[in-house]
Amino acid sequence: MDRSKKIIKTGIIGIVVNVLLVLFKMGVGLLANSIAVILDAVNNLSDALSSVITIIGTKLSGKKPDKKHPYGYGRIEYLTSVIIAVIVLAAGVAAAKESISNIFNPSQTEFSVISLVIIAVAIVVKLVLGLYVKKVGKSIQSVSLIASGSDALFDAILSSATLVSAILSYIWDINVEGYLGAVISIFIIKAGVEMLLETLHSIIGERADSELTDKLKQTILAHEQVRGVYDLTVHNYGPNQLMATAYIELDDNTTAKEIHLLTRRIAAQVYGEFGILLTIGIYAANDSSAQSKAIKESVAEIVGTYPEILQMHGLYVDEQTKCVMFDIIVDFDADAAQIQKQVHDKIAAQYPDFSFDIVLDSDYSD
Numbered sequence: 001m002d003r004s005k006k007i008i009k010t011g012i013i014g015i016v017v018n019v020l021l022v023l024f025k026m027g028v029g030l031l032a033n034s035i036a037v038i039l040d041a042v043n044n045l046s047d048a049l050s051s052v053i054t055i056i057g058t059k060l061s062g063k064k065p066d067k068k069h070p071y072g073y074g075r076i077e078y079l080t081s082v083i084i085a086v087i088v089l090a091a092g093v094a095a096a097k098e099s100i101s102n103i104f105n106p107s108q109t110e111f112s113v114i115s116l117v118i119i120a121v122a123i124v125v126k127l128v129l130g131l132y133v134k135k136v137g138k139s140i141q142s143v144s145l146i147a148s149g150s151d152a153l154f155d156a157i158l159s160s161a162t163l164v165s166a167i168l169s170y171i172w173d174i175n176v177e178g179y180l181g182a183v184i185s186i187f188i189i190k191a192g193v194e195m196l197l198e199t200l201h202s203i204i205g206e207r208a209d210s211e212l213t214d215k216l217k218q219t220i221l222a223h224e225q226v227r228g229v230y231d232l233t234v235h236n237y238g239p240n241q242l243m244a245t246a247y248i249e250l251d252d253n254t255t256a257k258e259i260h261l262l263t264r265r266i267a268a269q270v271y272g273e274f275g276i277l278l279t280i281g282i283y284a285a286n287d288s289s290a291q292s293k294a295i296k297e298s299v300a301e302i303v304g305t306y307p308e309i310l311q312m313h314g315l316y317v318d319e320q321t322k323c324v325m326f327d328i329i330v331d332f333d334a335d336a337a338q339i340q341k342q343v344h345d346k347i348a349a350q351y352p353d354f355s356f357d358i359v360l361d362s363d364y365s366d
């Protein structure tokens with residue numbers, strides 16, 4: 001089954017289970033006159049709603065790329081995650097409001113054994129549902145499924161507290177619904193804020209997963225002619241729509257034909273194994289002559305004195321034009337332009353016959 005079908009199937013299970021829970025809890029809550037149980041039911045209704053939104057989002061994000069949106073519609077999934085997070089937040093705020101008014105104005109509740117059993121069963125159902133949805137979500141990297149799974153687990157905790165307060169009220173006639181509700185709503189709000197922040201990171205664009213970049217580099221490096229892989233960037237247009245760029249270092253005697261065949265092979269392999277569209281740039285390397293070796297060593301020595309320089313690569317000595325070019329990656333916290341200038345002045349002083357072209361690269365990936 002493909003990813004979107006799995007999401008939709010899981011979403012439908014979520015809707016059916018939650019609607020059943022809403023019906024049972026509403027019945028219990030109204031019969032027992034328990035605001036906590038009624039709130040719990042409303043919360044389940046919001047979960048059913050978030051499942052509906054997940055399904056709609058998946059349907060929309062699966063739309064084929066077109067002229068106006070050539071990268072596809074995958075990012076719609078982030079939007080649906082934001083909507084779900086806002087619903088969770090709103091449910092949390094509503095629960096807090098209701099709980100606080102219940103503290104000052106406690107309602108008289110009357111639970112029966114049957115209603116206690118129903119609440120207990122509902123907790124188990126919600127736990128199983130939450131674990132299942134989260135597991136599916138992780139296996140197919142769906143932020144919205146993981147979010148709604150965690151939400152279901154929180155709801156199970158919420159319902160547990162309702163059960164505890166119902167038992168207290170049933171046996172000892174003590175009403176703690178308001179206090180429990182207030183504490184729980186803080187947790188719901190916290191969960192909503194966290195979901196929102198996590199999705200925002202994806203929308204803003206975050207550092208690529210180092211496990212993924214490691215594997216990508218290993219795959220590219222496995223090709224014999226490739227001496228090094230640098231400047232790897234990974235962009236996404238939705239969780240399932242990745243594009244990457246990388247530079248590979250090759251011997252400067254490599255012909256266009258060889259590069260053509262090699263880069264096509266690498267790109268095809270990366271697409272086959274990771275589903276990632278990879279664009280490859282080339283760095284030439286020459287360390288055959290004594291002079292280029294000496295220059296390379298001098299540059300490495302100077303660069304080595306700067307802990308802020310995370311990497312130096314792509315060094316090429318063109319002895320005909322007396323031009324040396326290389327890239328440095330400077331820590332985001334450091335003043336990159338100043339370091340670039342210092343390195344340039346130091347190396348230029350050692351080799352006055354040569355011109356030096358230092359490119360500042362960004363620290364895009366590990």
Ligand SMILES: [Zn+2]
Nearest residue numbers: 231314327361
């Ligand atoms: Zn570079």
